[in-house]
Amino acid sequence: MLKKVALLMVGGVFATSVLAQAELFKPDDLVKYRQSIYQVMSAQATVLGATAKGDIEFDPEVVRERALNMGNVAKLLGETYVPATQGVKDSNMLPAAWEDMDGFGDKGKAFGGALQELIAVTGEEGFDKKAAGPAIVKVLKSCKACHDDYRAD
Numbered sequence: 001m002l003k004k005v006a007l008l009m010v011g012g013v014f015a016t017s018v019l020a021q022a023e024l025f026k027p028d029d030l031v032k033y034r035q036s037i038y039q040v041m042s043a044q045a046t047v048l049g050a051t052a053k054g055d056i057e058f059d060p061e062v063v064r065e066r067a068l069n070m071g072n073v074a075k076l077l078g079e080t081y082v083p084a085t086q087g088v089k090d091s092n093m094l095p096a097a098w099e100d101m102d103g104f105g106d107k108g109k110a111f112g113g114a115l116q117e118l119i120a121v122t123g124e125e126g127f128d129k130k131a132a133g134p135a136i137v138k139v140l141k142s143c144k145a146c147h148d149d150y151r152a153d
């Protein structure tokens with residue numbers, strides 16, 4: 001049974017799951033669901049990273065859209081962190097994450113906070129490349145910070 005569901009808040013603005021719904025999912029499917037969310041986030045991060053590096057032309061609308069996309073899928077992550085997924089072979093989530101849910105949650109919050117900051121800055125008057133760069137880099141660093149500790153290479 002998936003009674004004990006570890007809910008992870010990915011930043012304050014993002015809703016967590018409803019427990020009853022999480023119980024509908026099989027552990028194997030939850031891992032695929034989780035990895036798919038990360039793939040969608042990764043595609044958004046690729047565009048944001050290329051913008052920060054200057055590989056593509058800066059477009060404020062694109063940065064905002066990509067950041068919002070990321071937020072829209074990231075809010076679904078929480079319902080995938082069900083303890084029963086720990087036994088799923090294809091999962092690259094390290095045991096360290098399960099043993100230290102507080103630390104893992106802190107990394108999630110750091111990411112959520114950085115993403116919120118990026119979204120906020122895209123809505124400001126005169127939002128430009130100079131403002132976008134550091135805010136994007138902060139989000140991308142928060143991805144790596146979690147992977148370093150809690151994801152298998």
Ligand code: HEC
Pocket residue numbers: 031034035036038039041042045090091092093094097104105107108109111139140142143144146147150151
């Ligand atoms: C709070 C921790 C955390 C944060 C923050 C985080 N990730 Fe991850 N990420 C993980 C874990 C854990 C996995 C392994 C999931 C699994 O296999 O069960 C993962 C897996 C992935 C994967 C591989 C998915 C697959 O197909 O196996 C990609 C790509 C990825 N993350 C990208 C990102 C990007 C991009 C960001 C930031 C925008 C990010 N992650 C932020 C913890 C995090």
